[in-house]
Each structure stands twice: as C-alpha cells, then as structure tokens.
Amino acid sequence: MSEQFLHGVEVVQIDDGLRPIRTVRSSVIGVVGTAPDAAGATAATLTLGSTALNTALTFTAQAAGLDGNLISVAFTDPGESTAAIAVTVDGNAISVALATDAEGAITSTAAEVKTAIEGDVDAAALVAVTHAGTSDGSGVVRAKAATKLADGADEPFPLNTPVLIAGSRREAAKLDATGQGLGTLPAALDAIFDQAGAVVVVVRVEEGTDDAETQANIIGGVDGVTGDYEGLQALAAAESIVHVSPRILIAPGFTQNTGVVSEMIGIAERLRAVIIADGPNTTDTEAIEYRGEFGSDRVYIVDPWVTVFDTVAAKEVVAPVSARVAGVIARTDADNGFWWSPSNKLINGITGTARAVSFGLSDPNSRANILNENEVATIVRKDGYRLWGNRSTTADPLWAFLSVRRTADMIYESVEQAHLWAMDRPFSAQLINDIRDGVDAYLRHLKALGAILGGRVWLDPELNTEAQLKAGKLYLDFDIEPPAPLEHLIFRAHRNGEYYEELVADVAQAS
Numbered sequence: 037m038s039e040q041f042l043h044g045v046e047v048v049q050i051d052d053g054l055r056p057i058r059t060v061r062s063s064v065i066g067v068v069g070t071a072p073d074a075a076g077a078t079a080a081t082l083t084l085g086s087t088a089l090n091t092a093l094t095f096t097a098q099a100a101g102l103d104g105n106l107i108s109v110a111f112t113d114p115g116e117s118t119a120a121i122a123v124t125v126d127g128n129a130i131s132v133a134l135a136t137d138a139e140g141a142i143t144s145t146a147a148e149v150k151t152a153i154e155g156d157v158d159a160a161a162l163v164a165v166t167h168a169g170t171s172d173g174s175g176v177v178r179a180k181a182a183t184k185l186a187d188g189a190d191e192p193f194p195l196n197t198p199v200l201i202a203g204s205r206r207e208a209a210k211l212d213a214t215g216q217g218l219g220t221l222p223a224a225l226d227a228i229f230d231q232a233g234a235v236v237v238v239v240r241v242e243e244g245t246d247d248a249e250t251q252a253n254i255i256g257g258v259d260g261v262t263g264d265y266e267g268l269q270a271l272a273a274a275e276s277i278v279h280v281s282p283r284i285l286i287a288p289g290f291t292q293n294t295g296v297v298s299e300m301i302g303i304a305e306r307l308r309a310v311i312i313a314d315g316p317n318t319t320d321t322e323a324i325e326y327r328g329e330f331g332s333d334r335v336y337i338v339d340p341w342v343t344v345f346d347t348v349a350a351k352e353v354v355a356p357v358s359a360r361v362a363g364v365i366a367r368t369d370a371d372n373g374f375w376w377s378p379s380n381k382l383i384n385g386i387t388g389t390a391r392a393v394s395f396g397l398s399d400p401n402s403r404a405n406i407l408n409e410n411e412v413a414t415i416v417r418k419d420g421y422r423l424w425g426n427r428s429t430t431a432d433p434l435w436a437f438l439s440v441r442r443t444a445d446m447i448y449e450s451v452e453q454a455h456l457w458a459m460d461r462p463f464s465a466q467l468i469n470d471i472r473d474g475v476d477a478y479l480r481h482l483k484a485l486g487a488i489l490g491g492r493v494w495l496d497p498e499l500n501t502e503a504q505l506k507a508g509k510l511y512l513d514f515d516i517e518p519p520a521p522l523e524h525l526i527f528r529a530h531r532n533g534e535y536y537e538e539l540v541a542d543v544a545q546a547s
Contacts, residue, residue, distance in 0.1 A: 052466050057454040057478035062374035062446045063366035065228060065236045066271040066282025066309070067359065068254055069220035069289065070243040071193065071211040080104030080188025083168050084111070090175035091146045092168035097185055098161060104188035107162050111149070111180040113142060121148055125158035129182060147173030193240045196256065196266040200278040201225070203233030211240070217348045219243060220289040224359040227288070227344075230385035231363025232370060237282045239270045254290050255299045268299055272306060283309045283445070284365055288356040292316050294329045304334040308445040310428070310438060312365075314356040315339020315412060317390055320403055324410040333430035333441045336361075338413045338423070340393070342386040354390045357383075357415065364423055374446050375487040377439040377521035379413070382420045389415050395424070411436075426521050443487060443518035451475060451514075463505060468495065468512075475514055482516075491516040 077100035085091030097104025106128045114122075114133045121135040121144050132152060134144040144152075150165045150173060163185070167173045192210045193199050201207045208225040217223060221240060228234055244250035256267015265273045268287065275281045285304055290296045291313040300311045313330075315323040315337050323339035330337075338357050346353040365378045395404040395416040404424050407414045413425025427436050435441050454474070461467055472493050479491030492515060499511040 052470060054470050054474035054477055055454065055457060057450055057474060059374075059446055059450045060453055061235065061280055062283055062442065063234060063369040064280045064282045065234050065284045065286065065362045065366060066198075066239070066274065066307075067221065067224050067228075067236060067285075067362075068239045068241060068256075068268050068271065068287045069224055070250060070253075071219040071221040071240050072243045073212055073214040073216060073218050074193045074221075074240060075191070075210040075213040077101040077191040078187065078189040080107065080185035082107075082109060082183060082185040084109065084180055084183065085146055085168070085171070085175070085177055087169040087171045090171045090173060091177045092171035093146050093150060093173075093177075094166050094168040095163040095185060096166070097163060097188055100188065101190045102188050104185050106184070108182040108184045109163070109180075110182035111144075111177055113179040116140060121152045123152050123156040123159050125156065125162065128162065130159045130162060131182070134177065134179065142176060142179070144177055145174055146171065146177050149177055193238060195240055195242055196259075196264065196270050197239065198270055198274040198277045199238045199240075200280065201236045201238055203229070203235065205229055208236075211238070215348070217346070220287075223355060224286070224288045227355070227359035227385065228363040228366070231360060231383070232367035234363055234366035235280060237271065237274045237278060237280065239267070241267050251290060251293060251296065254287055254296060268296075268303055271303055281307055281309075283307065283442070284362045285309050285311045286358045286362045288314065288359045291358055292326070292356070294326075297330065297335060301330070301332050301334060304332075308449050310334045310336055310442060310445075312358040312361045313337045314341065314358045317341040317354070317356075319391075320407060323407060323412050327410055327412050327429055330429040331431050333428045333432065333435040335429045336413060336425075336427075336438050337411070337429060338415070338425070339407065340390040340414070342383070342415060342421075343388045343390060344386050352387055357386075360385065361413075361423060373485065373487060375439060375443040375485075375518055377426050377437065378423055379426045379521065381423055383415060383423055386415075386421050388417075388421070393417075426523055437520055437523075439521055440518045444516065447482065447488070447516055451478070454478075463510070468510065471510075472512055475512065479514065479516065486519065489517040489519055 079100040080097040082095045085093055095109050097107055108129045110131045112131055112133050117136055117138050117140040119136045122133040124131045132149055134142045137143050153159045153165050212222040241253040244253055254267050256269045259266055271282055285300055287296055297313050304311050311334055313335055316326050317340050327337050338361050341354050342357045343352045344355050360383050364381050368376050368378045368381055393404050393414050393416055394402045396402050404414050404416050408425045411427045411429050415421050416424045428438050458471055476493045482488045483490055494513050496511055496513055
C-alpha cells in the first residue's frame with residue numbers, strides 16, 4: 037500500500053481471501069518406445085507461374101521443417117535495358133533480377149530462372165527448383181513480389197523429445213507413416229485409445245541394431261554434449277516442454293526387464309507417478325519371482341500378456357498389456373475419479389490372455405487369486421475381460437493399494453501447485469489464515485466427492501517457532517485418509533431353526 041501523499045480519493049484492491057485449489061491432471065500417460073516408420077519433417081514449397089504458359093516453377097526448401105516457411109522468392113524487373121539475369125540472397129530471401137532486352141522488356145524464361153538459382157551457391161543451398169506439372173520452362177516469367185514458401189513442418193515425433201497427443205488417433209497415426217505397425221509405439225497408442233481418449237506424452241527413441249541396444253535407448257540418460265534428456269529420462273522434461281506431467285508411466289515391450297523398471301522408479305518418484313509394468317508372460321511362478329525384484333508402491337505389475345487381432349498380420353498376436361491397463365486407469369479416472377481402483381474394470385480390444393488364468397470369486401486357490409496374493413495383477417474373464425488386482429509391489433501395508441498411492445499423490449501435488457501465489461509474501465495472520473482455509477476448503481471438497489474419508493488442517497505452534505518464522509519457514513499440517521478399495525467381501529451366514537416355529541405358526545393361523 038502506497039504511503040505517497042494524495043489529496044483525493046483512491047481505490048486499493050485487497051486480495052486477501054482463500055484461493056481455490058484445483059486438482060492436477062491425474063491420468064496423463066507417459067509412454068516411451070520405438071517407431072521406425074514415424075513421419076518425418078515436411079519441406080516447405082512454393083509454386084509460381086502458370087502451367088498453361090510454361091512458366092510454372094516449384095521451389096522446395098532444401099531443409100525440411102518449419103524454418104523452410106521463412107524462405108521467400110521474388111522475381112524483379114531491373115527497370116533497365118539489356119540487363120542480365122542475376123540472383124541475390126539476403127538471409128532467407130532469394131531475389132531474381134530478370135534479364136531484359138534492348139527495349140527493357142523481360143526476356144527470362146522459367147528454365148533460365150531455374151538455371152540461375154541452381155548456379156548460385158547460396159540460393160541453391162536454400163531451395164531446389166523444378167518445373168511444375170506439364171510446364172517445360174519455355175515461357176517468359178513475370179515480375180513477382182516476394183512470396184514465402186509454405187506448409188513446411190517439423191518432424192512430429194523427434195527422437196527423445198516429449199510430444200503431446202490429446203486423444204487423437206490422427207496424430208498417433210504419424211507414428212506409423214507406412215501403416216506397417218513397426219516398433220512398439222503404434223500398437224501402444226492404439227491400445228490406450230481403445231480404452232479412452234487419454235492425454236498421452238510420447239517419447240520416441242531410436243530402434244537399435246539389436247534388443248540390447250534398443251533397451252539401452254529406452255533407458256536413456258543425458259546427452260553428454262547437449263545436456264538433453266534421452267529415453268525414459270525425457271519424461272521428466274515433459275512439464276517444461278508440453279506443459280503436462282505424466283502420472284502413469286509405461287514402456288510396453290520393455291518393462292518385463294528389471295533394468296527398465298528399476299530406472300523408471302526414480303522417475304516415477306520425481307513425478308509422483310506410477311509404473312504399469314508388464315510381467316514376463318511365461319508362468320505364474322516366474323511372474324511372482326519378477327514381482328520380487330521390486331519393493332516400490334509405484335510399481336504395478338500385470339501378467340500375463342493378452343491376445344489381440346493384428347490388422348496388419350491379419351491374425352491374433354500376443355501383446356503386452358501395460359498400455360491397455362494405462363488406458364483403463366485413464367478411463368476410470370474420467371468416469372469415476374482418481375481415487376477409484378482400476379481393478380474389476382473391462383479391458384477393451386483384447387481377444388484373450390496369453391495363458392489361461394483360472395478365476396472364481398470365492399476360490400482362494402485360483403490362479404488369479406494366487407497372483408493377486410503375491411501383488412501381481414492379472415486379467416480374468418468374467419462378463420468380458422477384466423483387470424483384476426489392487427496392489428503394488430511395496431512391502432509397506434500402509435501403501436499397498438495402487439489407488440491409495442495415486443490419491444495421496446494427486447492431493448499432495450495439487451496442494452503444492454496451488455500455492456505459488458503465496459510464495460515470498462510477508463508473514464501476516466491474514467496470509468496464514470488464507471493458506472490454511474484454502475487447504476481446508478479443498479479437503480472438504482474432496483470428502484464430499486468421496487476422494488477421501490476426511491481431512492483437516494492445523495498450525496503446530498511447536499514447529500512454528502520464532503526462529504523458524506524468522507528463517508522464512510511456515511509449517512502447516514494436514515491429514516487425509518484415501519478410501520481403500522473393497523478387496524475382500526465377507527458374508528457371514530447363520531442357521532436359524534426358529535424359522536420352523538414361524539412356519540408352523542403361519543400354517544396353524546391359516547387353518
């Protein structure tokens with residue numbers, strides 16, 4: 037508030053009061069994989085002249101991409117007689133001064149313009165020139181103001197770069213320009229979109245000469261020259277590049293490898309994300325052994341793989357299930373809420389499982405139950421194919437359920453992201469009250485939705501000492517309790533012989 041002298045009236049806006057907290061996106065999927073037939077960059081082009089007059093020329097940027105749209109071409113009348121054709125280049129601007137005769141009339145043909153540009157080192161470095169359509173280049177061209185090339189586009193999925201797809205199969209199709217379905221990404225995006233129109237962050241890596249090299253590219257790291265993230269690490273840069281942070285991480289076809297999942301755990305912890313990992317797709321015993329490789333509440337293993345109909349091969353094939361499970365989670369978040377478990381939700385687009393999974397709701401010895409008991413989710417056939425399993429790989433029973441972990445993550449992240457406004461303001465009772473009341477209102481809202489069973493906020497005087505406040509630190513405690521999924525329903529049945537007495541009494545009364 038200004039202390040400047042004023043003989044008059046002013047209005048000072050006071051922005052005290054609680055700020056609403058908005059829950060961050062919970063179901064953004066981050067997928068890393070290969071797509072050797074992904075579409076490349078598109079070169080910018082420009083056509084000048086007339087085919088009918090044999091003056092049509094097409095200029096194509098030598099370098100594909102958006103920068104080609106900055107190139108311009110101009111044909112100029114030199115305004116003097118007996119001038120020779122000349123080409124000048126100023127940055128991205130190509131100017132052709134046309135030749136003239138003794139009367140000053142333009143005499144340059146399209147073929148001569150083409151030859152002149154091709155003979156100029158700078159101009160030829162910018163564009164290639166061809167006769168357009170049926171034009172043979174014999175016609176005399178006319179002066180033309182500078183015109184820019186157009187329709188140049190960068191590579192839609194550059195290597196090791198997060199790219200956002202907002203539920204669009206059309207955009208996803210650019211991962212498979214030939215329609216042959218090569219690599220892991222085309223099938224993964226199809227599997228996700230079979231479940232929901234999810235928001236997906238795609239990181240494409242180069243396919244190696246063998247499986248080991250490809251896996252190394254998937255794991256990635258940091259480029260020693262540029263400092264750019266590569267492979268899985270690129271997911272950590274998604275927020276700064278595409279402005280969303282992935283919360284469900286997958287690498288279909290690779291997460292049956294311990295090294296890949298182990299690398300993903302650190303990324304998931306940074307992003308407050310969960311990992312949907314494919315099991316080994318061999319036996320129940322090996323699936324359980326694979327689960328033993330991890331102890332994280334952010335790893336959710338699904339086994340076996342599934343069978344799907346491959347339209348390219350025109351037959352059923354076995355495919356990893358992680359992309360479909362990620363899609364199921366996204367659909368569940370949208371339909372029910374991020375606090376719901378994805379278990380017992382239908383999986384679309386599959387024809388079966390790679391190996392039989394026995395299942396009975398009351399059978400503790402079924403394959404499905406044994407896998408679930410050992411923290412391996414599976415797929416069961418019961419009125420369709422359903423994801424079955426709630427638990428991550430953690431040994432901590434407090435965080436055993438995947439939905440509980442995700443609910444806490446979303447709340448923590450939302451509270452943090454909502455308080456940028458409060459940073460660096462001077463301490464005051466109003467500031468502390470506004471922060472506390474905002475969080476309290478958010479928790480009440482979550483309880484009304486059913487996302488938590490309850491929550492409260494409080495200020496602890498023992499933590500907020502004079503020394504801590506002078507150091508610029510404020511502690512606000514809050515508690516929450518995400519609802520656990522109903523995993524074990526027990527009906528207790530009793531015999532009651534007194535119903536015979538009621539039977540006799542009813543008969544006697546009727547007679």
